Amino acid sequence: MSSLVSIDVEDYYKVLHPRPVYLIVSSCDGRTNVASIAWVSPVNDDPPVVALAINKDTLTSELISKSGVFTINVVDESKVSDVWVAGTVSGKEIDKVGKLGLKLIKSRTIDAPYIDGCLAYLGCKVIRSLEINGVNLYIAKVLEVYVRKNLFDPRYGWNLYRAKILMHSSGRCFTIPGKVIIHRM
Amino acid sequence: MSSLVSIDVEDYYKVLHPRPVYLIVSSCDGRTNVASIAWVSPVNDDPPVVALAINKDTLTSELISKSGVFTINVVDESKVSDVWVAGTVSGKEIDKVGKLGLKLIKSRTIDAPYIDGCLAYLGCKVIRSLEINGVNLYIAKVLEVYVRKNLFDPRYGWNLYRAKILMHSSGRCFTIPGKVIIHRM
Numbered sequence: 001m002s003s004l005v006s007i008d009v010e011d012y013y014k015v016l017h018p019r020p021v022y023l024i025v026s027s028c029d030g031r032t033n034v035a036s037i038a039w040v041s042p043v044n045d046d047p048p049v050v051a052l053a054i055n056k057d058t059l060t061s062e063l064i065s066k067s068g069v070f071t072i073n074v075v076d077e078s079k080v081s082d083v084w085v086a087g088t089v090s091g092k093e094i095d096k097v098g099k100l101g102l103k104l105i106k107s108r109t110i111d112a113p114y115i116d117g118c119l120a121y122l123g124c125k126v127i128r129s130l131e132i133n134g135v136n137l138y139i140a141k142v143l144e145v146y147v148r149k150n151l152f153d154p155r156y157g158w159n160l161y162r163a164k165i166l167m168h169s170s171g172r173c174f175t176i177p178g179k180v181i182i183h184r185m
Numbered sequence: 186m187s188s189l190v191s192i193d194v195e196d197y198y199k200v201l202h203p204r205p206v207y208l209i210v211s212s213c214d215g216r217t218n219v220a221s222i223a224w225v226s227p228v229n230d231d232p233p234v235v236a237l238a239i240n241k242d243t244l245t246s247e248l249i250s251k252s253g254v255f256t257i258n259v260v261d262e263s264k265v266s267d268v269w270v271a272g273t274v275s276g277k278e279i280d281k282v283g284k285l286g287l288k289l290i291k292s293r294t295i296d297a298p299y300i301d302g303c304l305a306y307l308g309c310k311v312i313r314s315l316e317i318n319g320v321n322l323y324i325a326k327v328l329e330v331y332v333r334k335n336l337f338d339p340r341y342g343w344n345l346y347r348a349k350i351l352m353h354s355s356g357r358c359f360t361i362p363g364k365v366i367i368h369r370m
Binding site: 133183 | 193194199204230231235269306319324327330332333335337339345357358359364365
C-alpha cells in the first residue's frame with residue numbers, strides 16, 4: 001500500500017473517469033436542449049434500461065422531468081468542441097442547439113430529437129426517477145437504437161479500430177479507445 | 186441517416202461500451218466474493234455517491250444486500266485475466282478469490298477488503314437500493330478513496346500517459362485509453 005495515497009472523497013468521480021461522454025438531448029414545449037453527460041450506465045438488458053444522473057437545477061432536468069424522454073447521442077472525437085460547450089454552458093442562459101448550429105434529426109418514436117453526425121443514437125423514456133441530494137437519477141427504458149453500420153456489429157459491439165468514441169477524463173482532458181485487447185484463455 | 190441501422194434494443198448496452206470495468210469486492214459472514222462490473226456510474230460529488238447495477242441472483246448481490254458495503258477496485262490491463270474470470274464464473278459455485286489467488290487488503294473504514302495491485306480503491310456504503318426487473322441498483326456513498334500517487338493527481342485526474350485503465354468493450358474485447366486530447370478553445 002506504500003505507493004497509495006488517500007484523496008478527498010469528493011474527488012472520487014475523477015477516479016471513475018475516463019468514461020464515454022454523451023450528448024444528451026431533451027425537449028419540451030418547443031424548447032430543445034443539449035448537455036454533455038458521462039454519468040450514464042446500463043442497468044439492465046432485458047428489458048433495456050439505462051440510468052442517467054444530472055443536477056436537478058439544469059434545463060436538461062427540467063425538460064426531462066416534464067417530457068419524460070431524452071436521447072443519448074454517442075459521439076467521436078470530432079465532436080469534442082460541441083461536447084465542451086454543451087458541458088460548460090447553461091441551457092438556461094443560451095440556446096446551445098442554435099449556438100452550436102446543431103442539425104437535429106426527428107425520432108419516429110421519441111418526442112426528443114437526435115443530433116446529426118453522431119456514431120449512435122438511443123431513444124429513452126423515463127420509467128422511474130429519484131432525487132439524491134440535488135441530483136436527479138433518471139431510470140429509463142431504451143425504446144430504439146441506431147448505430148453507424150460500418151462501425152458496429154450487434155454481436156461484437158464497436159469496431160474499436162475505427163470507432164473513436166469520445167471519453168471524458170477530467171477538465172479539458174478527453175481520450176478515445178487505444179489498444180484493442182482480445183482476451184485469450 | 187443513410188449509414189445508420191436500427192439494432193435490437195436488448196443490444197443497446199454494447200453501444201454504451203467500452204467503459205471502465207472494475208473488480209467489485211463484497212463480503213459478509215466470512216465469505217468474500219469478487220465480480221467484474223462495468224455498469225457503474227458516478228451520481229453525485231457532494232456528497233460523493235455512486236450507482237452500481239448487478240443481477241440480483243448473484244452472490245455479489247446477496248453479500249452487498251446483507252452487509253451494505255462493497256469496494257470498487259480500479260484495474261489496469263495487467264488484470265484482464267482476473268477480470269475475465271471474475272466476470273464469467275459464479276461466486277456461488279467457485280471461491281473466486283481463492284481460485285485467482287488474490288491478495289486482499291483490509292480497509293480501516295469498510296467491512297469489505299480491497300484487492301492488492303490495483304490502481305485505485307473506493308470504499309462504498311449502500312444508502313439506497315432499488316430492484317429493476319431482476320437487477321439490483323445500489324446507490325452508495327463513497328467513504329474513502331485511495332489512488333496510486335504516481336498515476337493520479339487530485340486536480341487533473343489520471344495521468345493517461347501512464348494509467349492504462351482497463352475498459353470492457355464486448356465479449357472478450359477490452360481496451361485502454363489511447364490518444365490524450367486536451368481541448369483548447
